[in-house]
Amino acid sequence: MTSVLYDVQGPRAKRRNVLYTAVFLIALAAVAWWVYKSFDDKGQLAWALWKPFFSGTEAYTTYIWPGLQKTLEAAALAMVVALPLGAVLGIARLSDHLWVRVPATIVIEFFRAIPVLVLMIFGLALFAQYTDVSSDDRPFYAVVTGLVLYNASVLAEIVRAGILALPKGQSEAALAIGLRKGQMMRLILLPQSVTTMLPAIVSQLVVIVKDTALGGAVLTFPELMTSANTMAGYYGNMIASLTVVAVIFVVINFSLTSFASWLEGRLRRGKKSTGAVLTVEDTVGVAGHAGTGTAA
Amino acid sequence: MFDFLDKYDVLGAFWTTVQLTLLSAAGSLVWGTLLAAMRVGPVPLMRGFGTAYVNIVRNIPLTVIILFSSLGLNQNLGISLGANDFDTINFRLAVLGLIVYTSAFVCEAIRAGINTVPVGQAEAARAIGLSFPQVLGLVVLPQALRAAVGPLTNALIALTKNTTVAAAIGVAEAAFLMKKMIENEAELLAISAVIAFGFVCLTLPTGLILGWVGKKVAVKR
Numbered sequence: 001m002t003s004v005l006y007d008v009q010g011p012r013a014k015r016r017n018v019l020y021t022a023v024f025l026i027a028l029a030a031v032a033w034w035v036y037k038s039f040d041d042k043g044q045l046a047w048a049l050w051k052p053f054f055s056g057t058e059a060y061t062t063y064i065w066p067g068l069q070k071t072l073e074a075a076a077l078a079m080v081v082a083l084p085l086g087a088v089l090g091i092a093r094l095s096d097h098l099w100v101r102v103p104a105t106i107v108i109e110f111f112r113a114i115p116v117l118v119l120m121i122f123g124l125a126l127f128a129q130y131t132d133v134s135s136d137d138r139p140f141y142a143v144v145t146g147l148v149l150y151n152a153s154v155l156a157e158i159v160r161a162g163i164l165a166l167p168k169g170q171s172e173a174a175l176a177i178g179l180r181k182g183q184m185m186r187l188i189l190l191p192q193s194v195t196t197m198l199p200a201i202v203s204q205l206v207v208i209v210k211d212t213a214l215g216g217a218v219l220t221f222p223e224l225m226t227s228a229n230t231m232a233g234y235y236g237n238m239i240a241s242l243t244v245v246a247v248i249f250v251v252i253n254f255s256l257t258s259f260a261s262w263l264e265g266r267l268r269r270g271k272k273s274t275g276a277v278l279t280v281e282d283t284v285g286v287a288g289h290a291g292t293g294t295a296a
Numbered sequence: 297m298f299d300f301l302d303k304y305d306v307l308g309a310f311w312t313t314v315q316l317t318l319l320s321a322a323g324s325l326v327w328g329t330l331l332a333a334m335r336v337g338p339v340p341l342m343r344g345f346g347t348a349y350v351n352i353v354r355n356i357p358l359t360v361i362i363l364f365s366s367l368g369l370n371q372n373l374g375i376s377l378g379a380n381d382f383d384t385i386n387f388r389l390a391v392l393g394l395i396v397y398t399s400a401f402v403c404e405a406i407r408a409g410i411n412t413v414p415v416g417q418a419e420a421a422r423a424i425g426l427s428f429p430q431v432l433g434l435v436v437l438p439q440a441l442r443a444a445v446g447p448l449t450n451a452l453i454a455l456t457k458n459t460t461v462a463a464a465i466g467v468a469e470a471a472f473l474m475k476k477m478i479e480n481e482a483e484l485l486a487i488s489a490v491i492a493f494g495f496v497c498l499t500l501p502t503g504l505i506l507g508w509v510g511k512k513v514a515v516k517r
Contacts, residue, residue, distance in 0.1 A: 004418045005436065006338045006428040013338075021341045028345070038373050113499040114492050115457035117471050122488045125478045206355065213357035217464035218475070225360055232367075239368045246356045246364070253355035 039239070049237035053244050059231060067227030068248065074140060074215070074223065075208045078147035082208075083201070085148065086155025091185060093160055104156075111153040117214050120146030124219050139222075143215030147208055154207075158200045162193035162278050195267055200278045202260035206253045213249075224248065300481045301490070309473035310494050316387070316459040316469060317498075320394035321452055327395060328402025329437075335403065336410060338428055346403065353400040358461050362393035366465040383468070390462035394455065401451045409444030410436060414517070445510035452506070453499045470494055 009017065039045050052059035092104035111119070123142035127133045133141055166189060174184040216226035225245055232241035335346035353361075366389050369375040377388040413436050421435040460471035474491045478484060 003336065003338070004415050004422075005336055005431055007422055009338065017339055020339045024339065024341050024345070038375075042373055044372060109500070110492075110496065113496045115460040115471060115495060117460040117463065118474060118488070118491055118495065121471060121475050121478065122484075125484050125488075129484055210355075210357035210359075213359040214461060214464075217359045217363060217461075218471075225357070225363070229363075229367075239364075239372050242360060242364045242368055246360050249357055249360065250352055250355045254351060257351075257355065 044239050049235065049240045052231075052235050052237070053240065059235070063227045063231035063234075064224065064244070064248070067222060067224035070140070070221070070227075071209065071212045071223040074143050074147070074212045074221070075205065078144050078151060078208050079205055081144070082148045082151040082155055085152040087159050087190075089152060089156035090159030090163070093156060094163060096181070108153040108156050111149050112157075114150075116146050116150045116211050117218060119149050120215055120219055122146075139215060139219040142219055143212060143221045143223075146215070147211055150211075151204060151208055154204060155201065158197050158204065158278065159193070162197035162200070163189050165196055165278060166192055195270075196278050198267065199260045199264040202256060202263060206256045206260075209253060209256070210249070297483060297486050298490070300477060300483055300487065304473060304477055306470075306473065306490060306494070309468060309470045310498070312387075312467065312469040313456070313459050313494075313498070316390060316394065316462055316467070317452075317456045319391045320398055320459070321455055323391065323395035324398035324402050324451075324455070325448075328399035329406055331399060331403035332406035332410070333432060333437075335407060336432070350400045350403055353397060354404075356397075358393070358397045358458055359464055361397050362390060362461050362465055365389040365393045365396075382466075386462075386465050386467050390459075390465060390467045394458060394462070397458070398451060398455050401454065402448065405444050405447035405451050406437075406440060408447050409440035409442075412443040413439045439515050442513045442515055445506060445513060449503060449506040449510060453502055456498050456502065457495065 007013070036045075043049075089104050089108055092100050093108060095101045095104070120142050123145035124138055126145075127138045127141050128135070163185075170188055170192065171184055174188040179187065212221070212223050213225045215221035216223040216229075220226065222230075225242075228241045228245040232238040235241070331346045331349060334342040335350070337343060366386060369392075370385060370389055376385045377392065379385045379388055417435055417439065418431055421431040426434065459469055462469055463472035463475065466472070470491055474487060477487045481487060
């Protein structure tokens with residue numbers, strides 16, 4: 001017992017704990033039984049509905065893998081475009097010049113205040129009216145546009161917080177040896193803050209991966225969830241398909257989250273860095289983040 | 297340029313957004329606090345359950361959760377949450393999905409708040425003989441919640457934006473109306489500007505006001 005919130009347990013507390021555990025276990029079992037019963041009553045546990053995922057690869061090669069590819073493609077492209085854009089915005093917000101700082105601040109706060117879905121819907125209509133992108137490609141472009149606009153402004157805040165987290169001595173020393181502001185940013189501050197920001201950037205990737213599903217549900221972008229929906233129509237197994245999709249998302253995002261916290265621990269222990277490490281929680285300002293996604 | 301506004305109930309759509317936000321916020325605050333209590337408590341099974349819940353739910357897209365409550369719970373299992381007409385059922389299912397998802401983030405926000413309470417507070421509470429529910433309820437949580445206003449505000453703003461996902465199951469909120477207006481009207485930029493303005497009006501003041509409240513109530517140490 002390492003927690004400071006409760007004492008080391010004596011015999012009575014241990015007995016009480018056993019009781020609580022038993023009660024909680026019974027409650028959990030009741031819920032599980034209710035889920036099982038309602039699934040079973042509607043025939044949702046029939047082997048025929050789950051068979052496509054456990055025997056043969058048809059479900060994976062026809063539906064899941066192409067969808068997963070689209071999801072990862074959109075997420076990766078959005079991240080690659082949003083990262084430099086976010087870095088520029090974040091540095092612009094730290095500028096000494098009012099005419100650079102104020103517009104950057106407005107852009108960042110504006111796009112963080114608006115739901116990604118609204119940006120995606122706007123993007124879809126924009127591409128339809130003002131460009132000749134074919135209607136098959138439009139959802140992909142719209143999803144990536146929405147993700148880039150939103151995540152660039154979130155990443156801008158991460159970059160800003162990363163630079164601000166560096167010890168003040170770094171910029172003072174840089175100025176003292178006669179570097180200009182641009183050189184100071186490029187040679188001293190950015191290289192050090194990149195390691196600081198890495199965990200937060202990886203965590204943001206989780207948000208991006210989750211948000212691609214939005215494009216699927218509303219813009220008919222054929223990513224993992226939409227193709228699972230199509231698959232459910234073919235096999236007639238909506239619950240089974242959505243469960244499999246949820247498991248795939250959990251596996252991908254949980255490995256990303258674990259990687260981020262491993263990175264965080266490693267950087268915190270590292271001797272070369274300044275010891276300052278950013279997590280997502282450090283970077284949320286006025287407009288919050290999805291986590292939240294949408295999430296966070 | 298803004299003539300189209302007469303034909304659509306924009307305020308009504310944003311009222312639905314606000315209702316979704318407030319109901320889900322209340323629900324997830326309760327469930328999230330319970331989860332946080334389980335995660336810091338002395339019963340290993342509850343701790344395990346809390347950790348598993350947060351790690352699983354946080355990593356599933358909200359879209360999948362909300363579609364599951366509509367397509368899975370409602371259409372396949374016939375759960376309608378006591379409502380009869382299509383609109384009310386979908387509204388309630390959306391609130392349910394939002395609560396399930398948001399409480400994972402609320403739990404983490406409160407846990408972050410608990411971590412800001414100095415160790416001495418809990419030690420002193422234990423030293424005068426308080427039990428775990430008393431330590432948590434009388435000493436630690438009141439201070440933790442005051443410190444958690446900031447993270448909770450972020451969760452609330454994220455929730456406000458996340459209510460748009462309810463459009464995926466046909467709840468007539470702001471993003472749903474936006475899609476409908478864009479399909480029928482030509483003024484793309486004006487429509488988007490109105491919807492964007494509405495969300496800015498909802499999220500920015502929330503952040504500013506609650507940010508001020510957070511500073512005001514924070515325990516000065």
